[in-house]
Amino acid sequence: MAEAVYKKWLRAVIGLQCLLILAFVFRGWLLPDPLGPRLPSIQGNTVWIQSHGALHQFDRQGTRLQRLELAQLGLTPSVSSLQFIGEKTLWAHDQGRVHRCDLAMQRCVALDLPDLSTRGGYRWMRVTADEAQIVVSDASNHRVLVYQRDAASSAAQAYVLLRTYSEGLRFPNQTLQVGERMWVANTNRHQIAQIDTAQSTQAAPAVFPVEYAGLRSGRRFPFAMQLDGQQRLWVLVADSSMRGADLLLMDSQLRPDRVMPLSPDQDPNAIAMVGQELLLPDMTQFTVHRVDLDGRVLEPFGDAPFRGELASARSSYEWGRRLPSFLLGSIGVLMALGLWLAWKAGELRQLGGKRWQEVGDTEASSAVVVSSPSQHAAQASQASEGKPLVTSVTALAGSTVKRRRALAMVGVLHCLVAGGMVYWFLPLLHQRDCGPDKSCDPTGMLGVLLVLLAVLPLSLYAWLWRKLKQLETMRIATDGHRIAVRMARRTRKFDASRVTCTRQHLWMGLRAIPLRLNGSPLFDEAAFRREILARLPQLQVRDGAWDFAVARHFWSNSGVLGKALVLLYVATLLGFGVRLLA
Numbered sequence: 001m002a003e004a005v006y007k008k009w010l011r012a013v014i015g016l017q018c019l020l021i022l023a024f025v026f027r028g029w030l031l032p033d034p035l036g037p038r039l040p041s042i043q044g045n046t047v048w049i050q051s052h053g054a055l056h057q058f059d060r061q062g063t064r065l066q067r068l069e070l071a072q073l074g075l076t077p078s079v080s081s082l083q084f085i086g087e088k089t090l091w092a093h094d095q096g097r098v099h100r101c102d103l104a105m106q107r108c109v110a111l112d113l114p115d116l117s118t119r120g121g122y123r124w125m126r127v128t129a130d131e132a133q134i135v136v137s138d139a140s141n142h143r144v145l146v147y148q149r150d151a152a153s154s155a156a157q158a159y160v161l162l163r164t165y166s167e168g169l170r171f172p173n174q175t176l177q178v179g180e181r182m183w184v185a186n187t188n189r190h191q192i193a194q195i196d197t198a199q200s201t202q203a204a205p206a207v208f209p210v211e212y213a214g215l216r217s218g219r220r221f222p223f224a225m226q227l228d229g230q231q232r233l234w235v236l237v238a239d240s241s242m243r244g245a246d247l248l249l250m251d252s253q254l255r256p257d258r259v260m261p262l263s264p265d266q267d268p269n270a271i272a273m274v275g276q277e278l279l280l281p282d283m284t285q286f287t288v289h290r291v292d293l294d295g296r297v298l299e300p301f302g303d304a305p306f307r308g309e310l311a312s313a314r315s316s317y318e319w320g321r322r323l324p325s326f327l328l329g330s331i332g333v334l335m336a337l338g339l340w341l342a343w344k345a346g347e348l349r350q351l352g353g354k355r356w357q358e359v360g361d362t363e364a365s366s367a368v369v370v371s372s373p374s375q376h377a378a379q380a381s382q383a384s385e386g387k388p389l390v391t392s393v394t395a396l397a398g399s400t401v402k403r404r405r406a407l408a409m410v411g412v413l414h415c416l417v418a419g420g421m422v423y424w425f426l427p428l429l430h431q432r433d434c435g436p437d438k439s440c441d442p443t444g445m446l447g448v449l450l451v452l453l454a455v456l457p458l459s460l461y462a463w464l465w466r467k468l469k470q471l472e473t474m475r476i477a478t479d480g481h482r483i484a485v486r487m488a489r490r491t492r493k494f495d496a497s498r499v500t501c502t503r504q505h506l507w508m509g510l511r512a513i514p515l516r517l518n519g520s521p522l523f524d525e526a527a528f529r530r531e532i533l534a535r536l537p538q539l540q541v542r543d544g545a546w547d548f549a550v551a552r553h554f555w556s557n558s559g560v561l562g563k564a565l566v567l568l569y570v571a572t573l574l575g576f577g578v579r580l581l582a
Contacts, residue, residue: 006345013338017331024327033320034313035077037281037288040272043084047274047301049281049288052313053077055090060274062301073101073108081125091134093125098134100157113147114161124174134159137172137184144172144184144195165195167202173223183225185235190220192233192254210237210248212256219246226271226278228293232257234278236268243267247280249295260295286314391531392477395522400468403517407468411461418453471514471522476506480535485513497538500553507553510562 023030037051046065047058055068070077073090081093090101092108096118101108116136124137134147143166147159170188177183180198186207193205210222218239225235231252238245245268247260262268268280268289279301280289287310288301300307342348474487484493485508494508506513515522533539540557542549551569554562 003345006341007347010338010341010345010347013334013341017334017338020327020331020334024324024331027320027323027327031320031323033317036283036286036310036313036317038269038283039079039082040270040279040281040288041082041084042272042274043087047272047279048082048084049279050077050079050082051281052309055082056306058302058306062306063303064306068103072106073103075099075101075108080122083125083127085127085129085131089131091125091127093123093136096123098125098136100131109157111157111159113145113159115164116145117141124172126175126177133162135175135177135182137175139171139173139187142166142169142171144169144175144182146197163197163202165202165205167204168193168207169205174225176225176227178227183227183233185222185225187221187223190222192222192225192235192250208250208254210235210250210256212248212259214256214259215246215248216244219244222248224269224271226273228273228278230293234271236271236280243284245269247271247291258295260291260297262289262291262297284317286310286317388479388481390477390479391535392475393523393527393531395472395474396524397472399520399522400471400517404465404468407461407465411458414457414461415454418457421453468517471517474513474522476513476523476528476532478532478535483508483532483536483539487513496536497540498557500540500542500549500557501533502541502549503543507550507557510554510558510565 034052035050037049039050041048043057045060047060049056049058050070053070055070057065057068059065070079075092075094079092079094081091083091085091088103090103090108092099092101097110098113098116099108099110113134113136116138122139124139126135127133132149136145136147138145143164145161146163146165148162150158150160165182165184168189169184169186171186172193173185173187175182175184177197180196182195182197184193184195184205186193186205189207190211191207191209193207195205196203211220215237219237221238221240221242222235223238223242223245225233227233233250233254235248235250236245237248244266246266247262247268249257249260251257262280262282263285265285266289267282267284269283270281272279276293277298278291278293280291281287282289287307290298290301292298302310339348470488474485477484477486478496481496482493483496483499483506484491485506486492492508492511498508500507501515504514504516506515515528533541540553542552551566555566558565
């Protein structure tokens, strides 16, 4: 086939590679992973479980009664808390707001609760049976908020902030009301806290550590709990990433008793009591564990159709986990294919400098030198005075305009991304303790993040934009013996025998003077060959793929520092090679 055909195939392969790279970058948005079972809620004699984008209602034997899509209610799969009040009323926390949903109307109304930020975050919510009181664990702000229905307001869903508990709390999660005491899973303090809600003034809560020798390594963070009929507390204790939780049983005095193993890869995310059994949905294993009160693991919860849906969702989840490796492997195969097509299309010959030199010789031999009267007069004056003839080339006007525009767009995009990252990561700053009983100051950390993510890169973008602008003023001249480069009111001169020219750069000492920018020439290449290269036979021209032009230039023409850089580079390569072989 002709080279033109190979070039067409090469363009197609490059386009397909670009599509695969975009698919790799945006795979989470294009193909989100299905979420397994989570957030069980008891409603009368039935159990509701959220899984793979829907709410599923079961009887106590595990037979599914109905399925309700979250999208029909206007909720997202990232709901962080669910509670049913009656048969047709659902309370949920989603996208930073508390929602009250009427299942009969299939409509949800978001409540405007005072002093509760609407930004996204993980919050656990509990509502009393008469809907008169709402308890919200504002985990990222280390507090528990209690809201009371506003009797003075005519609106049915108006609530006022009754009380805020923050003393001794770090990332509080699930709460339980037991008599006049509220039990809180005080996650980052590794304890269960008991708050006396009968007191009018806030006092330090009573604390009960969850540390126990039977817990697996790193399991210290309690986040979900359930009280059984014997007043024993069942607690899920996770690692620092809130994954792989162990099921810990605490006695009636809240002392750790024993750990109940569920499965080798267990990752339960919630706990609910159904009769004399515990339900523990596992979001990553796509199963709902059942455990009796003696700690025996029973058959998984749910009927055959529901388990089949979970198996299908798990298959999709595992395929999504393998997708990055598949995409990267496909990109690698296409790179090898593209290299072969580039060789067949003759593109690799440019790496050896052959085509450039052939075209340059042709253009230099056939070029007609057109000089203006002023240039002719200057050259005649230099010849009459016995001065060496000086020829020069100037950078093409507007050769960096597209790059500067692209750089400005990247800078603006970086500002938006940096602002979004700071806004998204800000709640995480509240979840760390910078010392014993000392929370981190988010204001100071926010300033540091702004400097690191925005100010420093923006200054770099401004510096690069200025350098690109200066490239358009660059001028290269020679008198047949020396070569001079003038840019931004600074001139550098070197003997031509100590200068190395490649297709992309002109190397002078330790500095690189760009001749091309991302493959686009900054100069008229025919004029550069005629006015510079043709007059400097002593210039070192190295443009082959295996010429090692930079290393040879540093070793021969850059003094002691250049030799040191070459030795450091070689030593680094040898070190990496030894480590790979070891």
